[in-house]
Amino acid sequence: MAPKAITPEINIIKGQLYKPGNKNSYKWDIVWFNVIGFAVMHAAALYGVFLILTGHVSIAHLLNFIIVGYFSIFGTTMGAHRLFTHKCFKANKVVRAILIAGFTMAGQNCLWVWVRDHRQHHKYSDTDGDPHNASRGFFFSHIGWLMVRKQPEVIALGKLIDMSDLDADPLVMFQKRYYKTVFTIFSMVIPMLFPYFVLNETLWMSFLISFVTRITVTLNGTWLVNSAAHIYGNRPFTKDMLPTENEFVSFIGTGEGWHNYHHTFPWDYKAAELGRHYNGAALLIEFCARQGWAWDLKSASRAMVKHRATKRGDGTHAQYGWDSPDENNNQLKTEEYDYETLKKEAESEYIADDNDIKEAFKSH
Ligand SMILES: [Zn+2]
Ligand SMILES: [Zn+2]
Secondary structure, three states: OOOOOHHHHHEEEEOOOOOOOHHHHHHOOOOOHHHHHHHHHHHHHHHHHHHHHHOOOOOHHHHHHHHHHHHHHHHHHHHHHHHHHOOOOOHHHHHHHHHHHHHHHOOOOOHHHHHHHHHHHOOOOOOOOOOOHHHHHHHHOHHHHHHHHOOHHHHHHHOOOHHHHHOOOOOHHOOOOOOOHHHHHHHHHHHHHHHHHHHOHHHHHHHHHHHHHHHHHHHHHHHHOOOOHHHHOOOOOOOOOOEEEHHHHHHHOOOOEEHHEEEEEEEEOOOOOOOOOHHHHHHHHHHHHOOOEEEOOOOOOOOHHHHHHHOOOOOOOOOOOOOOOOOOOOHHOHHHHHHHHHHHHHHHOOOOOOOHHHOOOOOO
């Protein structure tokens, strides 16, 4: 099918918030190679899970699966997401290199592309400019978007995303340039070494469990942030957007499911209001900060959270919701909590650039 022509509107808006898309205007342009590839991958992974559940995989091999799996999850959540996409904190070269290695193990495309797509997802959330627009439903935002050619709107707006920081990072650009090679080494070969050479597993079993099943499980965990955490749950911080607070996704995704908060304050290193509630990535960032390996952790102040929950939330916040015991919640005066006041109050708690804060407070 010939690609849809890019409308002049896209050239005019140049990076401004894009208007919500119209589901009916969307046409699938299926990439069958990806469809078949994902189908085969999931069938093999289901067989791998079956072997694990029926005791055909040794405890040592399972431990390798879990350790490599979590290393790759932290590389994605703490690294690709909170450090490289949102710049929620700064870290030294060793931490950055380890996180890139972990992310490469996850097999989620090159870091540069992942970050570009995720920045675009935040900028044009749940509209035609969003690569995994959740207003098209669970399947599309979960995996469907990877089975079709990108919409012209997504391609055009993706070119406007500022990637200058990653362009200037030699490690990121190295991973981008040699992605196929580093992916083969880090995601496929290294995780297979222990089961194949030490546990004397067959090459097939090492490949099936430590590569195919592992990346399929962690990929689905990551995709649930784009699908389930944009559909199921409450919206205590911003009621007029799709992202939700989803406990299950947070539990399996080291704290990435507190997604209404995250879309409200994307620069907060906790990606959640609370750093210790199913939030392994926040705990690891705090650990690195205590060692002096990470610094400049950005976080929203209590005043900002309270203001946002009472002014823009759906009233379900445990402490600042409509039914909470704090009777002053509904009486906060806007003039007392305007942008400048909040910025001053929060200054001692985070370092974020002005645009980030304005972005967090403006209407979506
Ligand atoms: Zn999201
Ligand atoms: Zn994000």
